[in-house]
Amino acid sequence: MQVTETLNDGLKRGYAITVTADELDAKVNEKLAEAQPEIEMKGFRKGKVPMALLRKQFGQRLLGESMQETIDGAMNEHFEKTGDRPAAQPEVKMTNDDWKEGDDIQVEMTYEALPDVPEVDFTQISVEKLVAKADEDSVDEALKSLAETAQNFEDKPEGEAAENGDQVVIDFVGKLDGEAFEGGSAEDYPLTLGSNSFIPGFEEQLVGVKAGEEKAVEVKFPEEYGAENLAGKDAIFDVTVKAVKKPVAAEVDDEMAKKFGAEDLEALKGQIRERLEAEYAGASRAVMKRNMLDKLDEMVSFELPPSLVDAEANQIAHQLWHEENPDVKGHDHPEITPTDEHRKLAERRVRLGLLLADIGQKAEIQVTDAEMTQAIMAQARQYPGQERQFFDFVRQNQQMQQQMRAPIFEDKVIDHIAEQADVTEKEVSKEDLQKAVEALDEE
Structure with a gap:
């Protein structure tokens, strides 16, 4: 087998792979030898069918399998040897279209390699964590809303x-x-x-x-x-x-509290306070996460695979177009061309995505089965009466699992970084926290 480099431009790679006819023939014979002990044929005892007859009977079928396995093996050997990690599935095609049995196989493989991601000193990252407490006015406001729902x-x-x-x-x-x-x-x-x-x-x-x-x-x-x-x-x-x-509106008293499953009004206030502060904590984390990603984006710079940036820019442009044209539900619409702003945002997302993936891999961060199950169950509650169907759908759908696993993995990587970064708490009002959250959408 011979592998020759044909392209090395930035992250773009190209290789010509030659699999000799002798190598392919040896692979076919290897498969026949493995199968021979279990094959029965009229006129021969089990395991005693001559190789020549087996080759005549099964050779053509095994030839295709052997070609694929040999090419896959050559690709795997190449990636192990070079350390390259393709950004997407490599494009592989035979270049000798007139191939016939007995000829060498000529294959062209092209791909974009993932870049080397630089190390980041997390101790150099400083971010604020906004802390908001649920005051009495906020609790009273929530009670008033509950009273209206219990009207x-x-x-x-x-x-x-x-x-x-x-x-x-x-x-x-x-x-x-x-x-x-x-x-x-x-x-x-x-x-x-x-x-x-x-x-x-x-x-x-x-x-x-x-x-x-x-x-x-x-x-x-x-x-x-x-x-x-x-x-x-x-x-x-x-x-x-x-x-x-x-x-x-219902009277705000112990009787109303009991309608919402609390022992009395004070117990209901306590539950509301906990819920509000949990909401504040979630909002605070979103602000801290954005600030941390901004810091990381400033600290790192490396070449990005063009195909990943193009795909992300197209997705961003497509999503924003549909948000601006909500009446168009399908994809029967004019071609959408990403703008420079779309590409800039795509580059940030791809860069941070590759960086977080690299950090998570080096830190051996994993999403556990228990975490996945919890996430699936939480989302399944959005489909009352169909929880089991949703659960089974996700379990059988690898793409859906990946979509749900990705944000969990990202949050765990952010937690890993935060443990080593300089995170200082700053107490703020709920109004200031709300303004910080709204600012995220404006960026």
Whole structure:
């Protein structure tokens, strides 16, 4: 086997690989020899079929396997010898298209090598960690929000009209062509206007009604409505308004606290304080992480694989285009060309991604099975009733696993750096912390 360098330009590499016909033939014979003891053929005992006959019977099939294995072996040997790590799957193609059995194999391999990443002295990194405490005003504000979610409804003064957010208690009968249809009637139904719990157009027509009023509500069922006999049909609902009620926030007391699973109001305040400070801690970590990445980006400089930068720039441009054009769901749109700003951001992401991967590898940082399981379960909770299906989907999808593993690995590398960096705590108000978080989106 012969390997000859044909390209060495920056991180771009090219090699011509020659696998001789004798090497390939030896590989085929090796495979036949391995299989011979288990092969039975008419007229011969098991394991006694002559090699010449085996070659005639299986040679062509094994030839393809041998070619692939020999080329793969040559590539692996090359990477072990040179220490190169390809940034992506190498491009490999045969150059002698007129190859026939008995000829040498000529292969061209090209790839971009990952760069050598410089060492970083983490002790030279200084960052602030913002610390915000949950004050009484913040706790009281959260309690007020909870009280609104636990709201009750009480009758509005006689003669007052219903508004969005009010609750109307109604009897109704739905009719198609003057005939009541099954499942279209109810009595004493409490409907909150603006909740969009009824078909489009129904609730809007009840804004302004008063207790004791009767109203014919005209609607059209959606074309995709679940019941085929109603889909796309025009209907009239005869509605009797029995009461109009306004929302009233729950009293902030022990009884409200018990509705949220706390023993009393003080216990609920304690839970709120813990939740708020956990949110503050998460926001603080995001700010510290960005600052640390900024410092790392300033400290290192090395050549980047063009293909990785191009792919990242295209992805950034594509994502931002869809954010600016939310109505376009698919990919049937004009070609999107990355700008210089997109490429600059792509270079930062690729550089930091390679740096963090190198730091994590040298520190032997691993994402454990327990950490992955915890992350999968946390995300599965976003799909109530389908947790098991989501869990199984992730377990069977390597790409999805990698997407979930990457941020966990990155956070562990950041923690590893923070242990050696100069991290000083600075107490701030929640408003100042919020401003620091908002500043992240502006950069």
